[in-house]
Amino acid sequence: MNAAWTATLQQFDQQLQLAARSEHTREAYARDITYLARLTRLEQPEQVNTLAVQRALAQLRHQGLSPRSLARILSSWRNLFHWMIRQEHIAANPCAGLRPPRAPQRLPKALSVDATMQLLDQPSEGRLQWRDHAMFELMYSSGLRLSETTSLNVADLDLSQQLVKVSGKGKRERLLPVGRSAADALRRWLEVRGSTQDDALFVSEQGTRLSSRQLARRLEKWRLQSDCEQHVHPHMLRHSFASHILQSSGDLRAVQEMLGHANLATTQIYTSLDFQHLAKVYDGAHPRAKKTPDNS
Incomplete structure (x- = not known):
């Protein structure tokens, strides 16, 4: 210079x-x-x-x-x-109104339906595995965030109606359905959870609320036991929930409500995941999808 x-x-x-x-x-x-x-x-x-x-x-x-x-x-x-x-060196900012190029939007990673079933359907034995199975089933069943899962209390569950009350971002509450597999896993966990001074739904061996880091570690151990080759982090269960519901129903507004998104645009990213799935189905099934060799 x-x-x-x-x-x-x-x-x-x-x-x-x-x-x-x-x-x-x-x-x-x-x-x-x-x-x-x-x-x-x-x-x-x-x-x-x-x-x-x-x-x-x-x-x-x-x-x-x-x-x-x-x-x-x-x-x-x-x-x-x-x-x-x-400092009165210039009168106007030459950068005013300029915007940098936008970064390409990263698609959230989701498991396929088969990979999700492989992950969740493995047999579980003993108190800790029953707790883990209930956690992961619930996260996938209701599309819960990691923080929403660890902050749940026993009182938030209504298994007679198969519902769970969740406090999401901005302390916005939503009432979500709990699937049959998740409800069965939760009932088994509650039977062995035992008495503790902590109201938390998911507790550690010491009877204290399970932390987000502990849940993530347990999920990685669960993945290794299931022989799932794909790396799985807790938010992938939420992504998989959204992607699979959208693939089956196509109801974007319903998925928005269940995920607790304030803006529909946030939910629309899952339409890209849905399109990727449809594109794979098309490429594998449509007789005109595959390119023919060039014989010229």
Whole structure:
């Protein structure tokens, strides 16, 4: 960088120090601003306009930087120019209105129906395995989050009606159906749960509420016993619930209600999972789906 850019960066860094920003954060700002100086090739930061910023972002994207990295870099530039406005070095922020490219949406991983049955149908013996079986059956049966499962109390269950009351995000309560397999597993667990001062539905050997980490470890052990080759984390049972219900019913609104999503758009990601399933069925079954060899 030339003297003008270096002086501006030093002054900006002093402001970051006054704001008690960490050394790591200040180093990231310095690196990002160095990118801008090198890519724009302008003599002074005051000469940077919106077009120059857009071109710099395009070059970084061409170099293979991820959308997340580009978002961080653009934020650094925006903050620099915002500071320069306060210092009356420039009148407007050249980054105003610019947005980084959106990261591709990651689809949640779900088990196939067969893999789910393999996971849940393994035999269980003894108190801890009966508890684990009841937990995992309930998570898949009702689409529960990990935190929702560990926060359940015995009083939240109504097995006579096969219902469970769940307190989700934002303390929003919802009443969910409990499938027959889950209800049977829960009845067996309650018979051996024993008396404890903790109201928790799922308790440890010490009689205390099971933690999220303990549940995740038990699921991994359960997976290994079932010979399931696919890695399974607790949220996959919820994803599998949503995907399988949607495949069978196509009722997106019902799935939204059962999952406790405030926004339907959050639930719509499962339509992509459903399409992937349909695409596999089509490719395997339709006589015109498979490509024929090119004999030309």
